[in-house]
Amino acid sequence: MLMKMNLQPCQRCQARVALRYRVQLDATHTWVLVCSACQAQVSQGNPHYRYGGTWKARRRRKTPDS
Numbered sequence: 001m002l003m004k005m006n007l008q009p010c011q012r013c014q015a016r017v018a019l020r021y022r023v024q025l026d027a028t029h030t031w032v033l034v035c036s037a038c039q040a041q042v043s044q045g046n047p048h049y050r051y052g053g054t055w056k057a058r059r060r061r062k063t064p065d066s
């Protein structure tokens, strides 16, 4: 059975990824979802950088018929 991956665009480079990192990049303290490459870049020497965990594309679970 094929699993449909729900790929979401990185909000910084627009790359479509299955796993995004929830981070804050600046003084506005806005949460953005970025790919791992961007996460590594924006964390370098960024005083506003804050990590809020990963954000996985969630699979829809089929509820079994009873």
Ligand SMILES: [Zn+2]
Pocket (backbone or CB within 6 Å): 010, 011, 012, 013, 014, 015, 034, 035, 036, 037, 038, 039
């Ligand atoms: Zn990115």
